[in-house]
Amino acid sequence: MWMSVRCVVAIGVLAAAVGLPRALGQEFEREPILYSQSQPDNRVSRLFAEITAGKKQLEFAGEQGYLPALLAALDVPTSSQMLVFSKTSLQRHCISPRTPRAIYFTDDVYVGYCQNGDVLEISVADPQLGAVFYTLDQEQLERPALQRQTDNCLICHGSSQTKEVPGHVVRSVFTDAGGYPVLSAGTYRIDHTSPLSKRWGGWYVTGTHGAERHLGNLIVRGKVVPEEVDNSAGQNRTSLEGLVETSDYLTPHSDLVALMVLEHQADAHNYLTRASFLTRQALHHQASLNRELGEPADHVWDSTKSRIKNAGEPLVEYLLFSGEAPLTAPLVGTSPFTEEFVRRGPRDSGGRSLRDFDLSRRLFKYPCSYLIYSPSFAALPGEARDYVLRRMWEVLNGQDRSEKFAHLSAEDRSNIVEILRDTLPGLPDYWQVSAPAE
Numbered sequence: 001m002w003m004s005v006r007c008v009v010a011i012g013v014l015a016a017a018v019g020l021p022r023a024l025g026q027e028f029e030r031e032p033i034l035y036s037q038s039q040p041d042n043r044v045s046r047l048f049a050e051i052t053a054g055k056k057q058l059e060f061a062g063e064q065g066y067l068p069a070l071l072a073a074l075d076v077p078t079s080s081q082m083l084v085f086s087k088t089s090l091q092r093h094c095i096s097p098r099t100p101r102a103i104y105f106t107d108d109v110y111v112g113y114c115q116n117g118d119v120l121e122i123s124v125a126d127p128q129l130g131a132v133f134y135t136l137d138q139e140q141l142e143r144p145a146l147q148r149q150t151d152n153c154l155i156c157h158g159s160s161q162t163k164e165v166p167g168h169v170v171r172s173v174f175t176d177a178g179g180y181p182v183l184s185a186g187t188y189r190i191d192h193t194s195p196l197s198k199r200w201g202g203w204y205v206t207g208t209h210g211a212e213r214h215l216g217n218l219i220v221r222g223k224v225v226p227e228e229v230d231n232s233a234g235q236n237r238t239s240l241e242g243l244v245e246t247s248d249y250l251t252p253h254s255d256l257v258a259l260m261v262l263e264h265q266a267d268a269h270n271y272l273t274r275a276s277f278l279t280r281q282a283l284h285h286q287a288s289l290n291r292e293l294g295e296p297a298d299h300v301w302d303s304t305k306s307r308i309k310n311a312g313e314p315l316v317e318y319l320l321f322s323g324e325a326p327l328t329a330p331l332v333g334t335s336p337f338t339e340e341f342v343r344r345g346p347r348d349s350g351g352r353s354l355r356d357f358d359l360s361r362r363l364f365k366y367p368c369s370y371l372i373y374s375p376s377f378a379a380l381p382g383e384a385r386d387y388v389l390r391r392m393w394e395v396l397n398g399q400d401r402s403e404k405f406a407h408l409s410a411e412d413r414s415n416i417v418e419i420l421r422d423t424l425p426g427l428p429d430y431w432q433v434s435a436p437a438e
């Protein structure tokens with residue numbers, strides 16, 4: 001890489017262009033969440049507290065600066081690398097089909113890297129605050145310091161794209177040779193319900209997927225996208241040779257299975273945050289109503305119950321993969337991501353894990369999200385957690401056989417119950433009582 005000038009992060013300019021401060025008007029900036037004013041406590045903040053205290057060091061090396069050391073310190077596997085070449089994020093000046101942005105992730109942490117970028121971009125699922133954002137200057141220092149970022153990131157990461165909470169975004173856009181999204185051709189927000197045919201516009205994709213079609217590896221010519229795009233060259237690629245100089249990155253992959261998992265996980269975090277915030281807001285509102293009206297402090301209003309339901313139900317559906325887009329051909333990635341992800345467990349006494357992949361009909365063998373083990377799930381307010389676990393039990397024991405959960409066979413339901421009984425601490429007693437109905 002000969003280019004020595006770092007790309008300019010026009011944070012101020014960007015903010016001005018979209019009319020900041022917008023985040024100040026957000027509900028999550030008020031009581032009881034107080035997003036920007038509250039002190040985060042998550043794996044990233046704790047790592048940097050140790051670095052500041054001189055107990056840990058972060059090595060700065062070569063073109064990628066802090067990237068390799070940061071990933072190692074946070075246990076984020078390099079096999080999760082995905083390359084996105086659309087200028088859809090913060091350091092857009094650095095991003096193009098020749099110099100894509102790399103994203104790495106694990107269950108709770110996401111890291112963005114641009115060649116010659118001024119900063120590494122970090123988001124983490126903070127159990128209390130939802131997604132919390134940081135930048136780390138790519139400048140060699142004795143004790144590198146993390147900058148917490150709020151408004152600069154919330155423009156995109158705290159908007160309708162993230163269910164109005166601080167969250168994670170995955171998009172698919174038609175992208176031209178300069179990396180510019182051709183917005184007139186339509187853009188998609190992607191989660192596990194999105195059909196493959198809409199996914200990965202603006203991303204490089206390595207891996208095979210039979211006759212399934214996707215929009216990855218596609219660079220559109222000009223500003224008009226034809227009705228029928230011919231992306232045959234972009235399908236079933238196992239190497240990015242000829243598209244990008246992969247030696248500038250930690251690995252030559254933009255793994256298809258990593259992308260599938262990211263797309264499930266990002267919105268799962270958003271639903272968790274939404275459930276947490278809406279429930280805390282409802283309880284906060286109820287407490288002040290009770291005070292004002294002289295009701296006992298523990299008086300529960302019907303309106304609170306319905307707000308908790310409204311917070312919890314979409315989370316139950318998402319955690320159980322309701323509406324998941326079916327797969328019609330086996331998916332195979334190119335990096336060690338698949339094996340490494342599965343190895344993280346936990347496993348039940350029969351050797352089963354919620355991380356076991358299916359990858360031919362659907363993403364996972366047992367359609368219940370592994371994020372049920374996350375600190376964010378554990379930290380849900382008791383009322384929300386109780387609601388979610390009770391509803392999951394109703395679905396899994398066969399009492400709720402509604403259309404939304406019709407994708408779960410009797411066998412799926414009993415597998416999930418058995419796995420959770422063995423592996424999820426703190427399950428309510430009623431989960432132990434009866435065997436799931438046939």
Ligand code: HEC
Pocket residue numbers: 014084086088089090101103110111112121122123133134135149152153154155156157167168169170171266
């Ligand atoms: C202009 C909109 C925009 C802004 C501003 C923005 N991002 Fe993002 N970000 C995106 C989009 C879109 C994605 C999805 C991947 C892509 O298209 O590059 C993303 C993805 C990410 C990811 C990967 C996982 C995730 O959370 O979705 C990280 C990490 C991230 N951004 C960090 C940051 C940080 C830190 C800031 C502020 C310093 C920031 N972003 C500001 C649009 C933005």
